Amino acid sequence: MKATKKATKRAGRKSSSDEWILRLYVAGQSARSAAALQNLEGICEEHLAGRYRIEVIDLLKQPQLARGDQIVAVPTLVRHLPPPVKKIIGDLSNVESVLVGLDLRPSRRRPGARL
Numbered sequence: 665m666k667a668t669k670k671a672t673k674r675a676g677r678k679s680s681s682d683e684w685i686l687r688l689y690v691a692g693q694s695a696r697s698a699a700a701l702q703n704l705e706g707i708c709e710e711h712l713a714g715r716y717r718i719e720v721i722d723l724l725k726q727p728q729l730a731r732g733d734q735i736v737a738v739p740t741l742v743r744h745l746p747p748p749v750k751k752i753i754g755d756l757s758n759v760e761s762v763l764v765g766l767d768l769r770p771s772r773r774r775p776g777a778r779l
Contacts, residue, residue: 684708684716685745691738692724696755700739703756711768 688704690697701720708716721729723738733742733751743750743766752765763769 682715683745684712684743685719686716687719687721687733687742687744689721689723689730689733689735689738689740689742692722697739699755699757700741703759703762704741707756707759707762711763 686704686708688701690700701718704718708718723730723735733740733749735742737753739753739755741752741756741762750765750767752762756762760769
């Protein structure tokens, strides 16, 4: 992974207000970082096809960038657009949690589930 790899996936003509800007903070080329990127790309292709941009930021190469988004753990996904800003920590392997965290799917509370 490069320090600031930008992978832009677009299809058709969409307005910029439809675009999702996602920033994935990683620490080097660890298996966990690679898994997070692969999981994120799969989720985006399935649920946001043609409407997203992923920016991968390697904090081993650019540690100063962690301050702007207040990153305390890696990998961390930050949704910049659409607002509000959302953060998800981990390898993004739990697709349902990622979808809920990104507001792509409402949370399903089970009857009797505690908060």
